Amino acid sequence: MKPWRSEAFVRIVLAAAFVLLAGAASQLRAEAPAARSFSAAGLARVSAFLDDAVAAGRIPGAILLIQQHGKPALYRKFGQRNVATAQPMTDDTIFRLYSMSKPITSVAAMMLVDDGKLALDDPVARYVPAFADVQVGVPQADGKLALQPLARPITVRDLLRHTSGITYGFYGSSSVRRLYAEAGLFDGDPDNAQFAERLARLPLAEQPGTLWDYGHSTDVLGRVIESASGRSLYQFEKERLLDPLGMRDTAFFVADDARRPLIAEALPGDWFDRPVAGIIEATAPRRWESGGAGLVGTIGDYARFAQMLLNGGELDGRRYLKRETVALMASDQLDGGIAKNPEFYFPGPDSSFGLGFAVRTRAKPPLPAGEYRWDGVGGTFFFIDPADDMFVICMMQSPSQRGPIQDELKRLVYEAMGR
Structure with a gap:
């Protein structure tokens, strides 16, 4: 046997490679900025802000979790979940999660990508054939809508990053949105x-891959997900994600009437006078399992989900996503050819969008770059900060205060770390 093929030689080469890799990893760890820690005074200011919001009648109540290094840095319940019954937050x-359902659905889809049952550049029509014939609506000067064939098919990637041309009808006044x-x-x-077939009968608002x-x-x-897995959306999410993570209270409605008093309610007058994203009452039984806006859940459930993502796709020894898959989802997926309409570009001017999350670029x-996040129109929001090994979740039901409280709370959280 030649020496470079001997067992001893192979062991020497592997040992040398291990030493080099270990040294490189140590250097990277040494060069990476250390996660900041919180001051007691800073966390007290965070709590005081939400105490004041309740006392001023801006919100009925909230639950806040700031978790760093796998442990709560601050967990507090504020005010009431229902002012009419004077029930406290518990x-x-x-x-009602509304659009905080989207990250859960996106993770479920990426689990199928990891399984090899979906590919990001698969045409959607492979799974929903009705989308093979969809067209694009182009407004004309006379107010009419001309129809244009697709320049390319809608892909799974487009669905994940909101570049499919599929829009909502509850905001804006364009011709397609009115349809x-x-x-x-x-x-x-x-x-x-x-529901998907009904959508496919409508024109797209723009060509796929051109606009967020x-x-x-x-x-x-x-x-x-249903077509690729052979299960209903909830069955797949329950079997592969929700149950294994221990997210027992996350579902598309509250099935047990005895648990309905646990539902948080907004202040009188601070709710919607029409359905949002098609959801009339997010807690009521229905056949439609809206992956975009239909889930309800508790802060404890969402904390398990967020910690799994912060860990790079793993929790308690079980892997849900490949580490590189989480990194892909939390990275900028809007290349230079994709426009960002400033009027309705909800991630904001300092952020792009990944696969299911806004990403601060x-x-x-x-606020640091690298954070990824999303929120729900009912008042819930979360963000994950890998650099500081931290996530924050705030649960409340107060649509009018979601934006102001999210902005101020995030500022206070980072100031509490000395940023």
């Missing part, structure tokens, strides 16, 4: 298959 309070609002998409409680346009993309993604002191 650990098992149930919140969505008037199409009866939600009539008769459709299931996911029927917030809409029913994640709902269609839910149907893609430019630091906005005291």
Whole structure:
């Protein structure tokens, strides 16, 4: 046997390679900035801010979790979950998540990508054939809408990053959005298959891959998950994600009437006078499992989900996503050819979008780059900060205060770390 093929030689080479890799890893760890820690005074200011919001009647109550290094740095319940019944906020309070459903659905889809049952550049029509014939609506000077063929198919990637051309009908006034609002998409409680087919009969708002346009993309993604997995969206999420993570209270409605008093309610007058994203009442039984806006859950459940992501796709010894898959989801996926309509670009000017999350691409002191996040129109929001090994979740039901409280709370959290 030649010496370079001997067992001893191989052992020497492997040992040398291990030493080199270990040294490189140590150097990277040494060069990476250390996660900052919180001051007691800073966390007290965070708590005082929410105490004041409750006392001033801005919100009925909230639950806040700041978790760093796998342990709560601050966990507090504020105010009431229902001012009409004077019930306090409790650990098992149930919140309407609305668009905080989207990251869960996106993770479920990426689990199928990791399984090899989906590919990001698969055409959506492979899983929902009705989308093979969809067209693009182009407004004309006379107010009419011309139809244009697709320049390329809608892909699974488009659904994940909101570049499919599928929009919503509850905001804006474009011709296509008006069609969505008037199409009866939600009539008769459709299931996911029927809902996706109804969407495919409508024109797209723009060509796929040209504009970040917030809409029913994640709902269609839910149907893609069903087609690829052979299960309903909830069955797949429950078997592969929710149950293994211990997210026992996360579902598409509250099935047990005895648990309905646990549902958090907004202040009188601070709710919606029409359905949002097709959801009339997020806690009521229905066939449609809206992957984009339909879930309800507790802060404890969402904390398990967020910690799994912060850990790079693993929790308690079980892997849900490959580490590189989480990194891909939390990275900028809007290349230079994709426009960001400033009027309805909800991630904001300092952020891009990944696969299911907004991603902060430019630091906005005291907020760092690299954070990824999303929120729900009912008042819930979360963000994950890998550099500081931290995530923050705030659960409340207060649509009018979601933006102001999120902005101020994030500033206070980072100031509490000296940023």
